[in-house]
Amino acid sequence: MRSSAADIYEIAMGRWSRRLARAFLAFVDAPACGTLLDVGCGTGSLTLAAATRYPSADITGIDLMPDYLGEALLNAAPNVKFETGDAGNLPYEAASFDAAFSQLLLNDLADPQQALHEMQRVTRPGGIIAATVWDRAGGLAFLRLFLDAAAILFDGEGEALRARIFKVPYHDEDALLDLWADAGLTEIGTATLSIRMDFLDFNDYWQSLLGSHSLIREFFTSLDGEQAHNLQSAVRRAYIAGNMDGKRSLVASALAVRGIHAA
CATH class of the missing domain: 1.10.150 (DNA polymerase; domain 1)
Known part of the structure; x- marks a missing residue:
């Protein structure tokens, strides 16, 4: 049975994050046969979309909320595993993944720079690190x-x-670009991704x-x-x-x- 927290998330955001996940993964362009990490996976929208897009990849989703992970496990794919953990202190060895990404997470963290540092630490040299956040004001x-x-x-x-609500640290593409550049990432690209929210x-x-x-x-x-x-x-x-x-x-x-x- 789904938890109330998962129900609320699904109505409020889960259905939209699934739509966004498809556009975001096309932008990320992760290796099709790699090891991929979804940081702050929530109920698994991005993780499971990645499993569909990359059926030969090994994909891990990690989140602090057991209720959300319980919902994610209801739809888990064979090439996916879900684990409990903190974005600011990921429980993985250095260079464990070919790509690490997060969807709709950074602006809700107390220390997004630390989360990015952890994503870098667990990603192999030459690997991809990516994130997306809502453009709240615009x-x-x-x-x-x-x-x-x-x-x-x-x-x-x-x-x-x-x-x-509109005053968030990463409110435009330039702010995200600066965060990635300050962390020493290279070949940085930004984009605006759009979806439709359809209400009955x-x-x-x-x-x-x-x-x-x-x-x-x-x-x-x-x-x-x-x-x-x-x-x-x-x-x-x-x-x-x-x-x-x-x-x-x-x-x-x-x-x-x-x-x-x-x-």
């Missing part, structure tokens, strides 16, 4: 519907919420939104009844945009970076 329409409405309705508090109706959108970020949930649940109603109504009006409630497809963009671990 590329996530589903977040802006809520955050812009909150900023208008609640002035200081809503504006502060928007600023906190406003309720589907709303459930995904509330599960997407703890600060959004905390802000909304802190409102009194009238405030919560007014905010949800404003977001609903933005979602339906003068039409009937129903399916909507919103653009979501992520920033990606790739480099080679120099000898």
